[in-house]
Amino acid sequence: MGTEKSFIDRIISSHYFQKAMEKAEAVFMHDKLGMLGLLQKALVKVQELAATSNISVVKLLNHYIVLFSELIKAYIAGTYKKLPAITLVKMVAVLVYFISPFDFIPDVLPFVGFTDDLAVVLWVGKSIKNELDEFEKHANV
Template identity: 60%
Template sequence: MSHSRTWVKRIVDSPFFKEAMEKSTLLFNQNQVGLLTLIKGALQKVQETAATNNLTVVKLLNRYIVLFSELIKSYVQGSYTKLPLVTLVKITAALLYFVMPFDFIPDFLPFVGFADDLAIVVWVGKAIKEELDEFEKHL
């Protein structure tokens, strides 16, 4: 197992990501307004992160956050419903993890604070790549 895979596995197995998965399931099943609020918060945070960092990784993070947000918004509005619930829960969990200020690596730490957020977002993005590609065709 590679070092980066081990690191991502530690984040996925952390109580922080497990909490995000639990909250994600509740949000998706019971609170569509909360989902839309989450999307707004994630888009705002990624915009702030992009404004203060001119890194290629921030551009990748931005791409996934925007795509995840569009996908959930389309699902809630009923214009795109081709995804299984488990995929939507993973996407929502990644967004929740991203907006959580205290997680595996707290966001207030300079330079490294969003490394775990990036790892989770990219991990989910790669895990559902085919679904994201299909959704992008829909846009």
């Protein structure tokens, strides 16, 4: 029996996600203003998606994108520093990946195009659930 990679493992080991991680590291380390622009693009994209769809997975995606954005903004502002930098870089990478129309499953494909985006958002969200809950309590998001 072979060892097949899971869907999320295939996405995070893909060229697309690796490029998102590289860009996230560069933006996180050297371009705070660029990071704020990235947050704005991600929020606009998820709001547009939420406005055109009423399905619960889009609402979940919207929740996490907004939460990640608020946490990153709080980190930049210096009001919340409880997460390690690598965790914040992963959140930024997810946002970079999310706004890119060409990724593991291109967003232009109806219905399935956001499957990979949702998978990486949930992967990060699940991996830091306790920290996100703590931030929500702290920030009253």
